[in-house]
Amino acid sequence: xxxxxxxxxxxxxxxxxxxxxxxxxxxxxxxxxxxxxxxxxxxxxxxxxxxxxxxxxxxxxxxxxxxxxxxxxxxxxxxxxxxxxxxxxxxxxxxxxxxxxxxxxxxxxxxxxxxxxxxxxxxxxxxxxxxxxxxxxxxxxxxxxxxxxxxxxxxxxxxxxxxxxxxxxxxxxxxxxxxxxxxxxxxxxxxxxxxxxxxxxxxxxxxxxxxxxxxxxxxxxxxxxxxxxxxxxxxxxxxxxxxxxxxxxxxxxxxxxxxxxxxxxxxxxxxxxxxxxxxxxxxxxxxxxxxxxxxxxxxxxxxxxxxxxxxxxxxxxxxxxxxxxxxxxxxxxxxxxxxxxxxxxxxxxxxxxxxxxxxxxxxxxxxxxxxxxxxxxxxxxxxxxxxxxxxxxxxxxxxxxxxxxxxxxxxxxxxxxxxxxxxxxxxxxxxxxxxxxxxxxxx
Numbered sequence: 001x002x003x004x005x006x007x008x009x010x011x012x013x014x015x016x017x018x019x020x021x022x023x024x025x026x027x028x029x030x031x032x033x034x035x036x037x038x039x040x041x042x043x044x045x046x047x048x049x050x051x052x053x054x055x056x057x058x059x060x061x062x063x064x065x066x067x068x069x070x071x072x073x074x075x076x077x078x079x080x081x082x083x084x085x086x087x088x089x090x091x092x093x094x095x096x097x098x099x100x101x102x103x104x105x106x107x108x109x110x111x112x113x114x115x116x117x118x119x120x121x122x123x124x125x126x127x128x129x130x131x132x133x134x135x136x137x138x139x140x141x142x143x144x145x146x147x148x149x150x151x152x153x154x155x156x157x158x159x160x161x162x163x164x165x166x167x168x169x170x171x172x173x174x175x176x177x178x179x180x181x182x183x184x185x186x187x188x189x190x191x192x193x194x195x196x197x198x199x200x201x202x203x204x205x206x207x208x209x210x211x212x213x214x215x216x217x218x219x220x221x222x223x224x225x226x227x228x229x230x231x232x233x234x235x236x237x238x239x240x241x242x243x244x245x246x247x248x249x250x251x252x253x254x255x256x257x258x259x260x261x262x263x264x265x266x267x268x269x270x271x272x273x274x275x276x277x278x279x280x281x282x283x284x285x286x287x288x289x290x291x292x293x294x295x296x297x298x299x300x301x302x303x304x305x306x307x308x309x310x311x312x313x314x315x316x317x318x319x320x321x322x323x324x325x326x327x328x329x330x331x332x333x334x335x336x337x338x339x340x341x342x343x344x345x346x347x348x349x350x351x352x353x354x355x356x357x358x359x360x361x362x363x364x365x366x367x368x369x370x371x372x373x374x375x376x377x378x379x380x381x382x383x384x385x386x387x388x389x390x391x392x393x394x395x396x397x398x399x400x401x402x403x404x405x406x407x408x409x410x411x412x413x414x415x416x417x418x419x420x421x422x423x424x425x426x427x428x429x430x431x432x433x434x435x436x437x438x439x440x441x442x443x
Contacts, residue, residue: 015043016050016099017109019075021092024085027117029187032084037094039066040075042109047071047099052080055093066096090116119185122148125164126178126191132170133267134198140176141165149181173197199267202228204260206273207245213343214251214280220273221245221258231259253277281337283347292353295322298335309334328354330427332398350398352427352435370426374441377417379426383410387431394425416442 016039023036035054041047047070054061064080080094095111097104104110125142132138141150144164152161155175159168168176173196181188205222212218221230224244232241235255239248248256253276261268285298297320298306308316310323311331325331334348368383381391387410393402401419404412408431416424419442428436 013043013105014045014047014099014102015104015106015109016041016047016070016096018052018094018096018112021094021112021114022077023079024116026115027119027185028085029119029185030086030121032082034082035080035092035094036077037080037112038075038077039068039070039096040109041070041072041099042106043099044072045100049101050096050099052078053095053097054080056083057091085116085118087118087120090118092116119182119187121187121189122180122182124178124180124189124191126176126193129194129196131196132198133201133265134171135169135201135269136198136267137167137169138195139165139167140193140195141178147183149183151179151181153177153179168195170195171198199265200262201267201269202260202262204258204269204271206256206258206271209274209276211276211278211341212250213278213339213341215249217247217249218275219245219247220256220275225260227263229261229263231261233257248275250275250277278339278341278343280343280345281339283335283337283345285333285335285347285349287333287351289351289353292325292327293322294325294351294353296320296333296335298337300337303337304340305338307336307338325353328352330394330398348396348398350394350425352437354435368428368436368438370438370440374443375416376443378413378415379440381412381414381426381428383428383430386410388412388428389431390429392427393419394427395419396422396424 018037019040020038021036022038024033037052039047039050039052047068049065049067052064052066054063062081064078066078068076070076092114093111097110127140127142130138141164144150150162150164152159152163152166154177156172157170157174159174159176173194175192175194177190177192179188179190202225207220207222210218221244230242230244232239232246234257236252239254239256253274255272255274257270257272259268259270281300281303283298285296287294287296296308301319306317306319308318308321310316310333316323330350330352332348332350334346336344336346338344370379370381373379381388388407390405390407391403391412391414392400393414395401401424402414421442423439423441426438426440428438430436
């Protein structure tokens with residue numbers, strides 16, 4: 001007799017492996033990242049423990065004892081450690097061993113290798129920390145690079161900008177932060193700079209705007225401040241000065257600009273002033289004489305007022321007056337002209353009155369000549385109508401500067417090289433007792 005026995009056998013085996021590496025990703029930026037892998041249970045029994053092994057770029061890292069509970073065909077994640085990645089390419093190899101503290105029966109599924117590309121950080125150009133002058137600006141950062149984004153913030157004043165090189169004007173010490181991001185990789189780099197509390201700047205004051213007459217001299221600018229340099233320019237160009245309050249005599253409307261600079265720190269400020277210039281009339285006149293009556297005509301007959309002095313004081317306000325002198329002689333005649341804008345000009349000249357009725361203009365006779373005119377060293381007087389008895393030369397103020405008598409000649413050469421430049425009146429007394437008045441210019 002035989003008995004059949006029923007024997008049942010439960011066959012179990014332990015098999016685990018690394019199925020993926022979830023951190024870091026295949027493309028990252030430089031920095032520290034946790035090494036996170038996914039453990040899969042390929043065995044028939046629940047996986048409660050194993051050893052995780054790691055190699056980075058041929059360097060074996062510390063192993064990690066994993067504990068948990070993974071059912072057959074299931075998986076779970078495990079974080080091993082933080083690792084610092086620098087720019088370049090890294091190879092990570094991760095594998096399991098000793099599943100459930102036993103021998104892994106299938107080795108071919110234990111290991112996983114991954115290639116990690118570590119992208120470079122943006123090269124940041126933030127500039128240098130500095131100190132600026134108050135009420136001035138400074139450009140920070142640098143030239144923009146295609147493919148990069150810029151984000152500026154500050155610790156004061158709420159400053160923000162997306163420019164690569166923004167302009168700032170802090171009035172207190174301020175820290176500026178720049179975050180630069182590569183649009184291609186998402187990698188960012190940061191830096192900061194400090195702009196220290198601004199230097200004081202000097203005060204520049206060009207003065208108040210004014211209106212003057214051509215030829216007037218006025219002071220512009222300000223009082224000098226110690227430790228400050230001054231520089232003036234003008235528009236139209238032509239004026240320059242290093243005085244804080246120079247004198248100017250513009251002939252046309254001019255804008256003057258001052259720059260004041262502290263010698264200690266180079267900080268400066270500027271200011272401008274407009275000086276309006278009104279023209280001055282030409283006060284010269286001509287005269288025609290008949291016996292003792294002289295008629296005067298100014299060169300400019302369009303101005304507001306005229307004031308004549310015929311030797312007895314100002315008072316005749318006629319535009320073209322006629323005055324009767326009561327005796328022969330030399331008279332200093334003066335004219336003051338005032339324009340509508342209040343600008344005053346004066347011209348004084350001497351005339352000679354005699355019964356022949358001679359004016360201060362050069363004679364019209366072509367045979368009485370003075371040459372050369374203008375003169376430099378000498379003049380020649382030549383008469384083709386009568387002999388010359390005497391010659392007197394009078395300057396613009398009525399003063400005699402040269403005289404000769406008892407000539408009895410029709411030609412006379414006179415040295416004038418010692419006379420100042422200007423207009424002179426020549427009074428020539430002829431043999432018949434008449435006088436001729438002529439002018440010449442000394443250069």
